[in-house]
Amino acid sequence: MFTGDNSMKTRTRYAPSPTGFMHVGNLRSAIFEYLIAKHDNGDFLLRIEDTDQTRKVDGAVEFIYDTCRLCGLNFDEGPNNPGKYGPYTQSERLEIYQKYAHELVEKGHAYYCFCTPERLDKLRSQAEENKVAFMYDGHCQKLSKEEVEEKIKAGVPYVIRQKMPKDGVSVYEDLVYGKISVENRILEDQILLKSDGYPTYNFANVIDDHLMEITHVARGNEYVMSTPKYNLLYEAFGWEKPTYVHLPMVNGSDGKKLSKRNGDASFMDLYHEGYLPEAIVNYLAMLGWSPETNEEIFTLEELVKIFDPKRISKAPAVFDIKKLQWVNAHYIKKLDPDALLKITVPHLKEAYDLTNKSDNWVKELVLLYQNHISYGKEIVKETALFFNDEIDWDEECQEFMKQEGISNTIRIFKEEIANVSDWTVENINAAIQNTKEKANVKGKMLFMPIRIQVSGIMHGPELPNTIHLIGKETVLKRLESIKN
Numbered sequence: 001m002f003t004g005d006n007s008m009k010t011r012t013r014y015a016p017s018p019t020g021f022m023h024v025g026n027l028r029s030a031i032f033e034y035l036i037a038k039h040d041n042g043d044f045l046l047r048i049e050d051t052d053q054t055r056k057v058d059g060a061v062e063f064i065y066d067t068c069r070l071c072g073l074n075f076d077e078g079p080n081n082p083g084k085y086g087p088y089t090q091s092e093r094l095e096i097y098q099k100y101a102h103e104l105v106e107k108g109h110a111y112y113c114f115c116t117p118e119r120l121d122k123l124r125s126q127a128e129e130n131k132v133a134f135m136y137d138g139h140c141q142k143l144s145k146e147e148v149e150e151k152i153k154a155g156v157p158y159v160i161r162q163k164m165p166k167d168g169v170s171v172y173e174d175l176v177y178g179k180i181s182v183e184n185r186i187l188e189d190q191i192l193l194k195s196d197g198y199p200t201y202n203f204a205n206v207i208d209d210h211l212m213e214i215t216h217v218a219r220g221n222e223y224v225m226s227t228p229k230y231n232l233l234y235e236a237f238g239w240e241k242p243t244y245v246h247l248p249m250v251n252g253s254d255g256k257k258l259s260k261r262n263g264d265a266s267f268m269d270l271y272h273e274g275y276l277p278e279a280i281v282n283y284l285a286m287l288g289w290s291p292e293t294n295e296e297i298f299t300l301e302e303l304v305k306i307f308d309p310k311r312i313s314k315a316p317a318v319f320d321i322k323k324l325q326w327v328n329a330h331y332i333k334k335l336d337p338d339a340l341l342k343i344t345v346p347h348l349k350e351a352y353d354l355t356n357k358s359d360n361w362v363k364e365l366v367l368l369y370q371n372h373i374s375y376g377k378e379i380v381k382e383t384a385l386f387f388n389d390e391i392d393w394d395e396e397c398q399e400f401m402k403q404e405g406i407s408n409t410i411r412i413f414k415e416e417i418a419n420v421s422d423w424t425v426e427n428i429n430a431a432i433q434n435t436k437e438k439a440n441v442k443g444k445m446l447f448m449p450i451r452i453q454v455s456g457i458m459h460g461p462e463l464p465n466t467i468h469l470i471g472k473e474t475v476l477k478r479l480e481s482i483k484n
Contacts, residue, residue: 008213008215009040009042009043009213009215010036010037010040010041010042010043010215010216011037011042011043011044011045011212011213011214011215011216012033012034012036012037012042012043012044012045012214012215012216012217012218013033013044013045013046013047013208013209013212013214013217014029014030014033014034014044014045014046014047014068014073014075015046015047015048015049015205015208016030016048016049016064017048017049017050017052017055017056018048018050018056018057018060018061018064019055019056019057019060020057020060020063020266021060021063021067021266021267021268021269022063022064022067022266022267022268023258023265023266023267024250024258024265024266024267024270024280024284024319025220025249025250025257025258025319027067027071027267027280027284028247028250028284028285028287028288029218029219029220029247030068030071030073031071031073031281031284031285032218032245032247032285032289032309032312033216033218034073035285035303035304035307036216036218036245036307036309037216038304039304039305039307039308042215043076043077044073044074044075044076045075045076045077045078045085045088045212045214046064046068046075046077046078046079046080046081046088047078047088047089047090047208047212048061048064048079048088048089048090049090049201049204049205050089050090050091051090051091051198051199051200051201051204052201053091053198061079063268065080066268067267067268070267070271070277071267071277071278071280071281071300072277072278072281072300073281085211085212085213090199090204090208091198093204093207093208094197094198094199096207096211097193097198097199097203097204097207098193098197100207100237101160101192101193101199101203102160103237104160104162104192104233104236104237105160107236108163109162109163109232109233109236110160110161110162110163110192111140111141111143111148111160111161111163111189112140112143112148112151112152112158112159112160112161113136113139113140113158113159113160113161113189113191114140114143114151114156114157114158115136115139115140119139120136123136123137135188136161136188136189138189140161141163141189157195158195159191159192159193159194159195160191160192160193161189161190161191161192162189162190162191162192162203162229162232162233163189164184164187164188164189164190164229164232165184165187165232166184166185167184167185168183168184169181169182169183169184170182170183170184170187170228170231170232172227172228172231172241172244173244174224174227174244174245174246175243175244175245175246175309175310175312176221176245176246176247176248176309176310176312176313176314177221177224177246177314180224180227182225182227182228184228186225187228187229187232190202190203190229191203202226202229202230203233205217205230206230206233206234209242210234210237210239214242215242215243216242216243216244216245216309217242217243217244217245218245218246218247218309219245219246219247220246220247220249221246221247221248221249222249223246224246227244227246245309245312247288247312248288248312248313248314248315248316248317249316249317250287250288250316250317250318250319251316251317251318251319252318252319253318253319253320253321258319265319265321267280270324270375273375273376273377274343274344274347274375274376274377274378274379275324275328275375275376276328276331276332276335276343278299278300278331279324279327279328279330279331279332280324280328281300281303282296282297282298282299282300282303282327282331283323283324283327283328285298285303285307287317287319288312288313288315288316288317289307289309289311289312289313290311290313291306291311292306292311296327297327297330325374325375326374328374328375329373329374332370332373332374332375333370333371335370337363337366337367340366340367340370341362341363341366343375343376344366344373344376344377344379345362345366346376347376347377347379347380348362348365348366348379348380348383350380351380351387352380352387353387361469364465364468364469365383365386365469366379368461368462368465368466368469369382369383369461371461372460372461385455385456385457385470386469386470389474391455391456391478392456393452393456396458397452397456397457397458400448400449400452400458401449401452401453403445405439405441405445406445406449408439409435409439409441409445409446409449409450410449410450410453410479412434412435412438412439413431413432413435413439413450413453413479414476414479414480416431416432416434416435416438417431417467417472417475417476417479418476419431420472423468423471423472424468425464425465425468426464428464428467428468429464432446432447432450432463432464435450447463450463450467451463451466453478453479454466454467454470454475454478454479455470
């Protein structure tokens with residue numbers, strides 16, 4: 001146990017809203033919550049927070065299941081694996097929230113609010129005119145018990161609001177940010193139960209976290225200033241508070257917070273591009289957290305052993321696709337042939353006509369580029385030279401090929417290749433070695449001219465294998481035109 005009572009089992013929850021694909025910021029939260037629980041041999045729960053029915057997206061819950069399954073984040077309890085703390089979907093727990101909301105009213109920690117949307121809009125407009133943040137003015141707190149009963153009896157719509165203290169300071173400890181102090185005067189009398197009987201996010205979370213015996217609440221640091229509201233609810237019920245772990249924001253390269261609404265990458269977007277789930281998990285675990293060593297490549301099992309939430313950074317993390325590609329490349333290099341084909345061939349089929357290519361040719365091509373790609377779809381760009389009739393040289397290639405003696409090297413290589421009757425990698429390599437002797441060149445003055453002439457690029461995988469896959473007819477055609 002990182003903090004608190006050592007006799008209590010660590011329990012964390014991942015509590016997403018079913019509003020679409022999981023973007024990488026949400027997935028990172030799930031990873032951290034999983035690691036906190038499993039480091040302590042604790043439980044990791046899934047709870048679906050669908051109280052905002054207007055934003056619910058069909059199929060989103062299945063996306064959550066699929067994403068976590070692919071990433072190895074197995075839930076000990078959840079809607080698809082229920083335990084004794086269910087239901088695990090908030091829309092199925094409405095009676096529970098209503099019971100506790102009314103109990104708070106009876107205890108004097110909440111009150112019925114009958115204010116109309118028109119009155120609230122007027123208050124918002126006044127706040128806007130005065131250039132201050134809108135806060136509900138507590139108008140309905142002043143209603144007598146008789147007035148409240150009369151309005152309820154008359155069927156006047158109401159919400160239940162939390163009664164906040166208006167002076168003093170609320171203080172709590174966060175595992176990442178340490179001691180947090182918030183002045184109570186900025187805490188609004190937030191709505192706990194809406195007029196349709198649904199709870200707000202803030203209220204349902206507290207009720208569920210207590211009833212499901214959650215010990216560690218990990219969430220984004222945008223909730224740092226709201227946490228006193230939750231603590232006041234815990235205190236009102238006489239419940240023990242959880243350990244808070246507020247996570248630094250994940251920003252994009254533009255400095256803005258990653259968000260599904262902004263169209264930022266989801267896990268499934270990356271997965272379908274040919275990024276490996278284990279690499280994504282590895283990268284996201286290091287996003288805003290660091291181990292004690294300088295190592296950066298870890299399996300999920302290794303992360304479970306070494307994870308310490310106290311090493312989570314306070315500073316925002318930046319999602320860097322280049323760094324993810326670097327991590328992913330490590331994993332691609334270790335793939336067996338079948339796994340490598342699975343993440344690359346679908347992209348080749350989509351981009352190019354493979355009907356005249358044998359399965360063996362495609363396999364050889366993919367294996368040739370295993371150490372040269374950082375994600376599956378990158379195979380398309382890297383292998384364009386095998387599918388295009390014409391190749392173009394960039395400026396660097398053009399300048400290189402202007403050097404003296406290169407045309408002679410190309411001429412000799414063309415003669416050697418033309419004499420290769422059995423088109424094998426070994427015979428192509430022999431042709432290159434013969435060119436080396438006859439042209440009296442070596443190193444880059446041997447390999448670069450040949451590579452540029454037949455492939456249009458300066459650097460690439462093994463040259464004999466590349467030439468073999470391009471094919472003799474195409475190679476000879478490209479050798480016909482010496483461009484310098």
